[in-house]
Amino acid sequence: MQILNDLRRGGLVESARGAAGGYLLARLPDAVTLRDIIEAVEPALLHRSVTSDGESGAAIQAAWERVSADWHHLLAQVTLENISAGQGPPMFFI
DSSP states (O other): OHHHHHHHHTTSEEEEOSTTOEEEESSOGGGOBHHHHHHHHOGGGGOOOOOOOSTTHHHHHHHHHHHHHHHHHHHHHOBHHHHHTTOOSOOOOO
8 A cells, every 4th residue: 555655646646435446547658667666666766876985986976877877767768568568468456
């Protein structure tokens, strides 16, 4: 429930109460990226920092910033639609 609440607060799912209630995607699957999901559920994974202390600190910080930027870009390229492409019919658990 906590993850669904995080996703709802992040604008990724909508919730409805009642007998016909539940959770639905708030956006089309091609508009929801892995970065969106991580940002909603565990944003600390996207925001790591390293110190620039020490002799090689500035070089390590610059390298980490490049890796981090590439990782953010890649996560933004993977959508729920990409992930589900080629899968069988949807499963529903009750």
